[in-house]
Amino acid sequence: MTKSDSSALENARSLFAVGTTPITAIATDVVGNSASCSFTVSVLYRVAGFFAPVNNLPTLNSVNAGRAIPIKFSLSGNKGLNVFAAEPGSGPIGCDSSTEVELTDTVVAGNSSISYDPSAGQYVYVWKTDQSWAGTCRQFVIQLRDGTVQRANFKLR
Numbered sequence: 001m002t003k004s005d006s007s008a009l010e011n012a013r014s015l016f017a018v019g020t021t022p023i024t025a026i027a028t029d030v031v032g033n034s035a036s037c038s039f040t041v042s043v044l045y046r047v048a049g050f051f052a053p054v055n056n057l058p059t060l061n062s063v064n065a066g067r068a069i070p071i072k073f074s075l076s077g078n079k080g081l082n083v084f085a086a087e088p089g090s091g092p093i094g095c096d097s098s099t100e101v102e103l104t105d106t107v108v109a110g111n112s113s114i115s116y117d118p119s120a121g122q123y124v125y126v127w128k129t130d131q132s133w134a135g136t137c138r139q140f141v142i143q144l145r146d147g148t149v150q151r152a153n154f155k156l157r
Contacts, residue, residue, distance in 0.1 A: 018144075049150065054072065069129065072120075090138040138156065
């Protein structure tokens with residue numbers, strides 16, 4: 001085994017951060033012939049969608065505007081509170097869903113916030129809706145640090 005082979009094996013044992021990492025591997029034989037290849041390693045969270053009280057797409061979750069909604073999801077364990085690539089948000093959408101479900105589990109909250117519930121193995125992002133959104137539909141969006149995006153639709157009364 002050459003020094004290059006040893007380095008390649010050591011790199012193969014590396015742990016990769018969440019997201020995409022470009023890799024170049026170079027191998028050299030005992031007479032100096034070498035070859036290389038490049039590839040990317042993608043490490044993604046294992047997400048199964050949102051948990052109750054939020055219903056996953058294409059369902060339209062119906063809720064009173066101005067309430068805070070506990071958005072629950074799992075990343076297969078506690079990955080720390082820095083799991084978002086950007087602050088979660090929402091934008092207006094059409095209210096043309098055929099499946100609408102009344103969302104009754106809302107909370108009173110001053111601001112949006114994230115926490116991890118170790119007993120349930122779930123993250124809880126409390127999304128504070130705005131009273132001015134009454135009569136509209138919105139899509140709530142989170143983008144995780146691994147680049148994946150999760151969405152849920154809401155009709156605000």
